[in-house]
């Protein structure tokens with residue numbers, strides 16, 4: 710596969726992580742360009758990654774094989790409508806915006822399409838998560854029917870630069886991805902908050918309770934990722950009958966822990982679908 714030329718529209722946090730990840734993978738600075746409406750943002754990203762930057766989105770995408778749409782979801786429609794006249798068939802559109810469907814992107818980027826002149830927007834929609842900023846993210850990816858196998862590889866290479874990239878075969882599953890991993894870091898932060906507070910109530914200094922909690926979370930995640938058995942088996946292995954862990958797990962279960970997690974993720978998936986509906990108008 711030849712190195713694709715990649716243009717980022719919007720040079721904020723997520724674009725910076727992706728560009729940093731690509732550069733760390735050895736992608737040449739000359740293969741990457743970015744546009745942003747903010748002069749300060751453009752100067753920052755140009756200084757950090759030695760890439761060409763543009764005030765004009767249309768100029769930035771000239772000659773690009775891959776166009777990464779990295780503006781906030783609310784800014785997406787206007788930006789796409791302005792860009793539509795400049796996008797060529799054969800350019801892959803990669804959207805990392807939460808909740809903007811392929812149908813909306815196609816409508817905005819190829820407004821003239823009809824049965825006689827079908828739109829040819831090859832689109833990959835991605836749902837990354839915040840740890841991508843540390844290249845420890847995980848993303849769900851969905852490709853529409855116009856995406857070639859080479860373009861799938863290009864999108865996968867892009868998202869793999871900031872963590873694990875997993876393909877989905879149905880676009881609507883991105884709502885579930887949003888509920889599990891998109892919003893997921895906040896659930897673990899909530900658990901960390903609660904365990905730190907409970908540790909403090911048990912008499913530990915707050916800083917000690919926080920460090921014990923954080924490193925337990927990190928260690929448990931690393932163990933689970935490295936293990937060839939699933940989390941429930943790992944839990945069984947560290948839960949001795951009538952021991953301390955069992956006393957805590959029984960308390961979680963008596964409080965309806967699994968059902969509460971299911972309800973929380975359902976609420977997130979539902980909200981994701983609702984936002985997609987509103988933003989995609």
Ligand SMILES: NC(=O)c1ccc[n+]([C@@H]2O[C@H](COP(=O)([O-])OP(=O)(O)OC[C@H]3O[C@@H](n4cnc5c(N)ncnc54)[C@H](OP(=O)(O)O)[C@@H]3O)[C@@H](O)[C@H]2O)c1
Pocket residue numbers: 718719720721722723724744745746747750766778779780781782784787788805806807836837838839840
């Ligand atoms: N950050 C995350 O962890 C995360 C996780 C998952 C998905 N995402 C998705 O990633 C996308 C980007 O998020 P972010 O956190 O990187 O946002 P961000 O830091 O606000 O970056 C977006 C940049 O795009 C600029 N911009 C807005 N409209 C523009 C336009 N029409 N033309 C050119 N530049 C424009 C913004 O300028 P202004 O500041 O002037 O508006 C800003 O500099 C979002 O759609 C978000 O849903 C982010």
